[in-house]
Amino acid sequence: xxxxxxxxxxxxxxxxxxxxxxxxxxxxxxxxxxxxxxxxxxxxxxxxxxxxxxxxxxxxxxxxxxxxxxxxxxxxxxxxxxxxxxxxxxxxxxxxxxxxxxxxxxxxxxxxxxxxxxxxxxxxxxxxxxxxxxxxxxxxxxxxxxxxxxxxxxxxxxxxxxxxxxxxxxxxxxxxxxxxxxxxxxxxxxxxxxxxxxxxxxxxxxxxxxxxxxxxxxxxxxxxxxxxxxxxxxxxxxxxxxxxxxxxxxxxxxxxxxxxxxxxxxxxxxxxxxxxxxxxxxx
Amino acid sequence: xxxxxxxxxxxxxxxxxxxxxxxxxxxxxxxxxxxxxxxxxxxxxxxxxxxxxxxxxxxxxxxxxxxxxxxxxxxxxxxxxxxxxxxxxxxxxxxxxxxxxxxxxxxxxxxxxxxxxxxxxxxxxxxxxxxxxxxxxxxxxxxxxxxxxxxxxxxxxxxxxxxxxxxxxxxxxxxxxxxxxxxxxxxxxxxxxxxxxxxxxxxxxxxxxxxxxxxxxxxxxxxxxxxxxxxxxxxxxxxxxxxxxxxxxxxxxxxxxxxxxxxxxxxxxxxxxxxxxxxxxxxxxxxxxxxxxxxxxxxx
Numbered sequence: 001x002x003x004x005x006x007x008x009x010x011x012x013x014x015x016x017x018x019x020x021x022x023x024x025x026x027x028x029x030x031x032x033x034x035x036x037x038x039x040x041x042x043x044x045x046x047x048x049x050x051x052x053x054x055x056x057x058x059x060x061x062x063x064x065x066x067x068x069x070x071x072x073x074x075x076x077x078x079x080x081x082x083x084x085x086x087x088x089x090x091x092x093x094x095x096x097x098x099x100x101x102x103x104x105x106x107x108x109x110x111x112x113x114x115x116x117x118x119x120x121x122x123x124x125x126x127x128x129x130x131x132x133x134x135x136x137x138x139x140x141x142x143x144x145x146x147x148x149x150x151x152x153x154x155x156x157x158x159x160x161x162x163x164x165x166x167x168x169x170x171x172x173x174x175x176x177x178x179x180x181x182x183x184x185x186x187x188x189x190x191x192x193x194x195x196x197x198x199x200x201x202x203x204x205x206x207x208x209x210x211x212x213x214x215x216x217x218x219x220x221x222x223x224x225x226x227x228x229x230x231x232x233x234x235x236x237x238x239x240x241x242x243x244x245x246x247x248x249x250x251x252x253x254x255x256x257x258x259x260x261x262x263x264x265x266x267x268x269x270x271x272x273x274x275x276x277x278x279x280x281x282x283x
Numbered sequence: 284x285x286x287x288x289x290x291x292x293x294x295x296x297x298x299x300x301x302x303x304x305x306x307x308x309x310x311x312x313x314x315x316x317x318x319x320x321x322x323x324x325x326x327x328x329x330x331x332x333x334x335x336x337x338x339x340x341x342x343x344x345x346x347x348x349x350x351x352x353x354x355x356x357x358x359x360x361x362x363x364x365x366x367x368x369x370x371x372x373x374x375x376x377x378x379x380x381x382x383x384x385x386x387x388x389x390x391x392x393x394x395x396x397x398x399x400x401x402x403x404x405x406x407x408x409x410x411x412x413x414x415x416x417x418x419x420x421x422x423x424x425x426x427x428x429x430x431x432x433x434x435x436x437x438x439x440x441x442x443x444x445x446x447x448x449x450x451x452x453x454x455x456x457x458x459x460x461x462x463x464x465x466x467x468x469x470x471x472x473x474x475x476x477x478x479x480x481x482x483x484x485x486x487x488x489x490x491x492x493x494x495x496x497x498x499x500x501x502x503x504x505x506x507x508x509x510x511x512x513x514x515x516x517x518x519x520x521x522x523x524x525x526x527x528x529x530x531x532x533x534x535x536x537x538x539x540x541x542x543x544x545x546x547x548x549x550x551x552x553x554x555x556x557x558x559x560x561x562x563x564x565x566x567x568x569x570x571x572x573x574x575x576x577x578x579x580x581x582x583x
Contacts, residue, residue: 019384097305131323154316185297215406233408
C-alpha cells in the first residue's frame with residue numbers, strides 16, 4: 001500500500017507546474033460558461049447585466065419554479081426520452097445481430113457488405129436531410145415519433161455495427177463452433193452465448209445511441225410540426241424565441257434541461273470512454 | 284456418416300436461418316433511410332423541383348452552377364475551411380497537450396478528464412445557447428470582461444469580423460475533449476517498459492514525449508485528424524442557435540448554407556447539389572485517410 005502510494009506520488013509529480021497551470025486554465029475555460037449559466041437562472045435581468053459572473057444577490061428560484069409548474073417542459077423531456085429509448089432498443093438489437101453475422105457467419109460478399117455498412121459513417125443526416133424528409137413524407141411518417149426513431153436508428157447503425165463487430169471478433173471462434181456442435185444453431189448461440197458475454201459493449205452502444213438521439217436537433221426540426229410532439233432541443237429554441245432577451249429565464253431553462261444529461265453522463269461515462277477507445281481507435 | 288450428414292445439414296440450415304433473420308432488417312433500414320436518400324440527393328441535383336408533383340424539369344448541371352456562383356457559397360466554403368484549419372492547429376494540439384498531462388490513472392486526473400469531456404456530451408443546441416449568452420452584448424460575460432479592462436467590446440456575434448473567431452472558440456470548447464479522450468486511450472496503451480527503459484537511459488520527459496510517445500500514437504492522431512476534418516465539414520447544430528448563419532450570412536458553414544438556401548426554401552435540386560459536393564469532399568478525405576493509414580502501416 002505504502003509503495004503504491006509512493007509510486008502515485010512520483011507519478012503525479014510527473015506533471016510539471018506548467019502543465020498544472022494549463023490544466024487549470026483549460027478548466028476555467030470549460031467551467032465558466034456552465035457555471036455562469038447555472039447561476040444566471042437565479043438572477044434578475046438587471047443583476048445579470050451588472051454581475052454576470054458572481055453569485056446572485058438572493059437565490060430566488062422563481063424562474064425555475066415557473067418553468068417547472070408548466071407541464072410543457074416535462075412533455076418535451078418525455079418525448080425525447082421515449083424517442084431515445086426506442087432508438088436505443090432498435091439500434092442495439094439490429095446492430096448486434098448484424099455484427100454477429102458479420103463476425104461469425106461466413107457468407108459470400110461478406111467483406112463487401114461490411115465495407116458498405118461502414119460507408120454510413122460518412123453520411124451525416126444533415127447532407128441527405130431533404131430526400132430523407134421526402135422519404136418520411138411518402139411513408140406517411142412526417143410529424144411522427146416513429147419516423148424519427150427509424151431514421152435515427154438507420155443513421156446510428158454504421159457506428160453501432162462497427163462497435164459490436166470489433167467486440168465480437170474477439171470472441172474465439174472455437175467457442176462459437178463448440179456451441180454449434182452442441183446443436184445450438186447460430187441464432188441460439190447468439191442469444192445464449194454471445195449476448196450474455198456482450199453486456200459491456202451493449203451498454204456502450206446503448207449510451208451512444210441514447211446521447212445521439214437525446215441531442216438530435218435537425219431531424220425533429222424538419223419533421224415535427226405539432227408542438228405536443230416536440231423534443232426538448234426544439235422546445236428550448238422555441239422558448240428562446242418567445243422570451244427573447246429575458247436571459248435569466250432562458251438560463252434557468254437551460255440549466256433544467258441539461259442537468260439530467262449531466263447526471264446521465266456522469267453515471268455512464270465509463271461506457272462512453274470504452275466506446276471511444278474500443279470503437280474509434282481499433283476501427 | 285449419417286450423423287455427420289445431419290450435422291452438416293443442420294449447420295447449413297442454421298446458417299441460412301441466421302442470415303435471413305439477422306441481416307435484412309438492418310440492411311433494409313440502412314438502405315432505405317441512409318443510402319437511398321443520398322442517391323436521391325444526387326438525382327434531384329439535376330432537376331429543378333420543389334418536392335411536389337412530378338420531377339420533370341431536367342436542368343443538367345444548372346444547380347451546380349447556381350451553387351458555385353451563389354454569393355454566400357464562397358463565404359460558407361471559406362468558413363468551413365477556417366473551422367478545419369483552426370481545429371487542426373489549435374484544437375488538436377490543445378487536446379494532445381492536455382492528454383499528455385492526464386494519462387495516468389488517479390482519482391484527481393480522472394475527475395479532470397471527465398470535466399474536460401463534459402462539453403462534448405452536451406447537446407449542440409444547449410451549448411450554442413449557453414455561448415450565445417456568454418457573447419451577449421448586454422447581459423453576457425464578454426462585455427463584463429470588457430468593462431473590467433475598461434474596453435468596449437462589440438456584440439461579437441453580430442460583428443462580421445468577430446463572429447468566426449467567436450464560433451471557433453465554441454467549437455474548441457465543445458470538441459477538444461473528444462480528441463483528448465482518443466489521445467489518452469492511445470497513450471495508455473503504450474507499454475510501460477518502453478518508457479521506463481528510456482527513462483533509465485536518462486532521456487528527459489519532453490524528449491520522451493516528442494520522440495517516443497507521439498510517434499507511437501501516430502495512428503490515433505491520424506484518426507483524430509480525420510474525425511476533426513469530417514466533423515468540421517458537417518458543422519451545423521452549433522451554428523443554428525449561435526448565429527443562424529448571420530450577421531448578413533457571414534457565418535454560414537456548408538451545412539447551414541444547405542439548410543438556409545436549400546431546405547427552408549424547398550429547393551431540392553439546389554440542396555441536392557450542395558449535398559453531392561459535400562459528400563464528394565467527405566469521400567475524398569476518407570480515401571486520403573485510408574491511403575495515409577496504409578502508408579503508415581507499411582512504414583512500420
